Amino acid sequence: xxxxYIYLDGRVVPVDQAAISPFDIGLLRGYxxxxxxxxxxxxxFLLAEHLQRLRDSAExxxxxxxVTDGEIADVIxxxxxxxxxxxxxxxxxxxxxxxPDGLTFDPATPTFYIVTQDLHEPPxxxxxxxxxxxxxxxxxxxxxxxxxxxLTMLQKRSDAEAIGAMDLLYHDGGRIYEAASASFYVVVDGxxxxxxxxxxxxxxxxxxxxTLCSDHEVEYRDVSVDEALAADEAFLTSTTRGVVPIVxxxxxxxxxxxxxxxxxxxxARWRSVLAGR
Amino acid sequence: xxxxYIYLDGRVVPVDQAAISPFDIGLLRGYxxxxxxxxxxxxxFLLAEHLQRLRDSAExxxxxxxVTDGEIADVIxxxxxxxxxxxxxxxxxxxxxxxPDGLTFDPATPTFYIVTQDLHEPPxxxxxxxxxxxxxxxxxxxxxxxxxxxLTMLQKRSDAEAIGAMDLLYHDGGRIYEAASASFYVVVDGxxxxxxxxxxxxxxxxxxxxTLCSDHEVEYRDVSVDEALAADEAFLTSTTRGVVPIVxxxxxxxxxxxxxxxxxxxxARWRSVLAGR
Numbered sequence: 001x002x003x004x005y006i007y008l009d010g011r012v013v014p015v016d017q018a019a020i021s022p023f024d025i026g027l028l029r030g031y032x033x034x035x036x037x038x039x040x041x042x043x044x045f046l047l048a049e050h051l052q053r054l055r056d057s058a059e060x061x062x063x064x065x066x067v068t069d070g071e072i073a074d075v076i077x078x079x080x081x082x083x084x085x086x087x088x089x090x091x092x093x094x095x096x097x098x099x100p101d102g103l104t105f106d107p108a109t110p111t112f113y114i115v116t117q118d119l120h121e122p123p124x125x126x127x128x129x130x131x132x133x134x135x136x137x138x139x140x141x142x143x144x145x146x147x148x149x150x151l152t153m154l155q156k157r158s159d160a161e162a163i164g165a166m167d168l169l170y171h172d173g174g175r176i177y178e179a180a181s182a183s184f185y186v187v188v189d190g191x192x193x194x195x196x197x198x199x200x201x202x203x204x205x206x207x208x209x210x211t212l213c214s215d216h217e218v219e220y221r222d223v224s225v226d227e228a229l230a231a232d233e234a235f236l237t238s239t240t241r242g243v244v245p246i247v248x249x250x251x252x253x254x255x256x257x258x259x260x261x262x263x264x265x266x267x268a269r270w271r272s273v274l275a276g277r
Numbered sequence: 278x279x280x281x282y283i284y285l286d287g288r289v290v291p292v293d294q295a296a297i298s299p300f301d302i303g304l305l306r307g308y309x310x311x312x313x314x315x316x317x318x319x320x321x322f323l324l325a326e327h328l329q330r331l332r333d334s335a336e337x338x339x340x341x342x343x344v345t346d347g348e349i350a351d352v353i354x355x356x357x358x359x360x361x362x363x364x365x366x367x368x369x370x371x372x373x374x375x376x377p378d379g380l381t382f383d384p385a386t387p388t389f390y391i392v393t394q395d396l397h398e399p400p401x402x403x404x405x406x407x408x409x410x411x412x413x414x415x416x417x418x419x420x421x422x423x424x425x426x427x428l429t430m431l432q433k434r435s436d437a438e439a440i441g442a443m444d445l446l447y448h449d450g451g452r453i454y455e456a457a458s459a460s461f462y463v464v465v466d467g468x469x470x471x472x473x474x475x476x477x478x479x480x481x482x483x484x485x486x487x488t489l490c491s492d493h494e495v496e497y498r499d500v501s502v503d504e505a506l507a508a509d510e511a512f513l514t515s516t517t518r519g520v521v522p523i524v525x526x527x528x529x530x531x532x533x534x535x536x537x538x539x540x541x542x543x544x545a546r547w548r549s550v551l552a553g554r
Binding site for chain 2: 006022025026029030031036062102117141148149150158
């Protein structure tokens with residue numbers, strides 16, 4: 001494990017001394033939210049956006065992040081220095097805290113911890129060749145919150161791998177939502193279509209669409225399964241993976257089955273951001 | 278806390294020494310199943326059925342309970358003796374174990390723990406007057422598994438309380454499924470209707486329908502929202518609550534709004550079981 005110290009409930013402690021109670025409602029009832037950010041050149045990237053999303057997630061579950069953004073930033077700096085990662089992911093986890101009866105808990109005493117780990121990026125071939133998604137009927141249970149519920153994603157992981165897919169694409173038969181662990185967009189006639197409702201707001205996705213795409217039109221609206229299958233291009237965005245071309249949904253190729261020009265352009269722009277240019 | 282010892286990964290330990298890793302996939306990704314049973318006269322009740330359901334839940338998530346039923350029975354006896362409950366609940370929790378990257382885990386090293394606590398039963402008035410449920414559109418994400426995902430139940434708890442409801446009744450607009458923490462049945466013209474598909478198999482529910490109801494007809498089939506609203510009687514079953522009359526769904530009374538004769542009969546029979554008669 002590349003993590004030697006973590007932050008837990010007010011203290012930075014060696015990882016082998018960090019103990020979560022077996023009565024934690026995050027464990028007993030899955031009542032927890034989290035967020036995950038990455039460093040760029042060793043500094044937290046989009047920190048304010050991730051912390052805002054964490055607070056929004058918490059509010060959706062009637063929880064409150066118990067420390068200020070400034071304190072969190074200091075803790076992250078401390079952990080990054082102690083753990084000595086080259087580039088890191090930073091995971092912030094907030095649960096309802098210890099539940100004496102497995103049902104009730106006091107929102108005033110949540111469990112809040114922060115973990116930094118070495119960042120592992122996907123292989124270059126994924127960006128050159130593109131990836132596939134397995135279509136799966138599901139809608140995020142609490143779309144406004146990044147909860148820890150990834151049951152379906154993990155349960156269907158081997159099904160996805162069996163068809164060479166890197167993740168699931170959630171849909172309801174009529175419209176598409178998002179990938180299980182990423183935002184998902186399609187390009188039709190040069191316009192980027194971004195599913196708007198019932199999906200988690202993507203921090204990297206929003207950054208890419210709003211900051212790196214100013215010369216492309218973006219429509220925030222429902223996107224049908226048919227539109228997605230007939231799109232010219234598709235891509236996903238995520239914190240650890242950036243912009244990834246999606247060239248196949250189940251066994252249906254998107255466009256000609258190779259990464260499209262707008263997607264490639266966004267990948268190049270994202271790489272410039274990572275390189276500090 | 279009425280629990281002094283718990284079982285965790287092969288050992289019975291004082292509860293304050295029981296530490297779950299912050300990297301547990303049950304916490305990071307909600308990848309966990311559990312079961313909950315109660316004692317009757319100090320002995321585990323329907324133990325074999327609960328352990329079978331736990332193993333079925335585990336299999337659905339491609340996990341395996343790492344110890345035998347006999348070993349689990351011995352551990353429960355040990356915990357009940359050490360913790361000295363009058364009557365107890367016994368909670369068995371199984372997660373995918375520690376995940377080094379927040380995504381992958383080794384099913385060969387799950388986290389498995391067992392907690393006993395004092396049993397708290399609902400007040401007698403609930404059985405005399407009946408309870409209400411708040412209707413909510415949702416289907417259990419993985420119906421074949423009793424997972425730890427109770428996000429919606431906890432998130433909507435205050436909405437339920439606001440209308441005097443004890444729990445949620447999940448439905449899809451067309452048919453009803455189950456309560457968030459209990460099985461749910463209705464009685465129409467003397468026949469008990471039991472939703473069959475896309476619901477968790479209820480251990481106490483099955484016991485009540487198959488062992489205590491042999492003189493009543495039971496139909497296992499889909500039950501529509503309309504049938505539920507027009508039913509003569511309704512009741513839920515759960516481990517800690519037994520048989521509870523449900524006399525209102527949202528603001529719609531079931532029957533005349535008081536517990537019906539078949540429900541009252543089942544409550545009496547359940548009480549006889551608890552009394553060892």
